[in-house]
Amino acid sequence: MxxxxxxxxxxxxxxxxxxxxxxxxxxxxxxxxxxxxxxxxxxxxxxxxxxxxxxxxxxxxxxxxxxxxxxxxxxxxxxxxxxxxxxxxxxxxxxxxxxxxxxxxxNGNELQRELHKAIQKLPQKQKLVFNLRYFDELSYNEISEILDTSPGSLKASYHHAYIKIKAELEKKF
Amino acid sequence: MMENSGKDILANAKELKQMPYSTPAGYFENFAVDLRKTERQKHGSKVCLEMPVFRKLSPYLAMAAMFAVIAAAGTALMRSILPQDDLQEYGSMAYIDLIPVTEPDALYYSYNYEFDEISDDDLIEYLIYDGTDLELFNNE
Missing domain, CATH: 1.10.1740.10 (RNA polymerase sigma factor, region 2, helix turn helix motif)
Known part of the structure; x- marks a missing residue:
């Protein structure tokens, strides 16, 4: 700038x-x-x-x-x-x-493929929060600035998303 | 907390954090150049700055047209399934419904006396036509 x-x-x-x-x-x-x-x-x-x-x-x-x-x-x-x-x-x-x-x-393995499919099943907000936190490893404060949502609400969204995806993957692997 | 669990597949499988996709060769190296070209094309073309209203509405119009076609096709299919005879049968069934159960032969009765009244002359003419012996008339 x-x-x-x-x-x-x-x-x-x-x-x-x-x-x-x-x-x-x-x-x-x-x-x-x-x-x-x-x-x-x-x-x-x-x-x-x-x-x-x-x-x-x-x-x-x-x-x-x-x-x-x-x-x-x-x-x-x-x-x-x-x-x-x-x-x-x-x-x-x-x-x-x-x-x-x-x-x-x-060019990944089956586990990676299933992870990305499981992410697509999430509601949009949970998908967003999960991607930013899990892959980009942003802090909740940084995600809060991007999405204009409170960190507390983001933690809840991430927790739900994480549990759902973990359950999906553990069903198959 | 959940990310530290020993059995947590998301935390333990390290490859999951990597993106399992490649990109075309030289994609990122050439991105800035391709971006310039795209930007020039978009700014160079003054014609399509605003999407015409019709193009914005066209997905919804297409949906409405599709539902209209389905409704018309369904109506035509229903009409073709019910043959005309069935429709006439509905009409005759309605008359049948009016016949009293205790007097089924009432179907054959005519209640229009004016037209059904037969004169004696008509009757004799018919009997002669039929070949009935004239002596039978006298016996009556």
Whole structure:
């Protein structure tokens, strides 16, 4: 942001993209389960960030602001996909499971596959909290800044999500 | 607390924290360049800044059209399942319902006396036509 305020906007944006592209990629990928969709959403996220940088008031940290934009992009995408699923009569869960099973970039084992499928079964909020806490290892305070929810409520959401996923995995392994 | 349990699969299986996906070769290295291209395309094209209202509504219109088609198809199917004879039978059944149970032959009675009244002349004409012997008339 210092570079940006000093008028070096292109350099600032390049530095921002360099710092956050992988982190944001995996954050989005855990929601949409497809490289192509993730790529589109990631590009849209950074374009939105670029367009909104003038208005960034620095009352929150840059990384929580970026996470929030990426999260909203992913959630809007999932919402639209759900509506399209009503027309094709295929529930969103089935679409996402199929994408996980057929993903050509999948290089994990069965346990990892079942974990990602179990995550897709969670309600959106629990999924978000679980991903940010389990994979990104953010603190509850950091997640609270991103999601604008109290840390106490986040701890409860994470606990429920954790128990559900653990039970799913222990049924099979 | 739950993450420290000895039998906790989520805590113990270390590979679970890693993302089990690869990306296309050079994806992250070329991302910034691809992003510039996309940004130029989006800003270069002034035509589609706003999604037309119709495109926003089209998923809902498609849903409404689908339900209308299903309703029309269902109605047509019901009409084709019930043949016309059955419909006529409904009509005759309704008349049957009116016949008193104690007098089933009432079905054949006509209550329109004006039209059913036969004169003696009509009767004689019929009997002659039928070949009835004239002597039988006198006997009567």
């Amino acid at each position: 210092a570079l940006y305020r000093a008028g070096e906007q292109e350099k600032a944006f390049s530095a921002l993209v360099q710092s956050y592209k992988e982190r944001m990629y995996w954050h989005i990928r855990r929601f949409v389960c497809s490289h192509e969709d993730t790529d589109d959403l990631l590009q849209d996220t950074f374009i939105k960030i670029w367009n909104a940088m003038d208005g960034f008031r620095e009352d929150s940290r840059l990384f929580t602001w970026i996470y929030r934009i990426a999260t909203n992009e992913a959630l809007n995408f999932i919402r639209k996909k759900k509506i399209r699923g009503l027309l094709t009569m295929e529930p969103l869960d089935n679409v996402l499971y199929r994408q996980i099973d057929e993903d050509v970039y999948f």
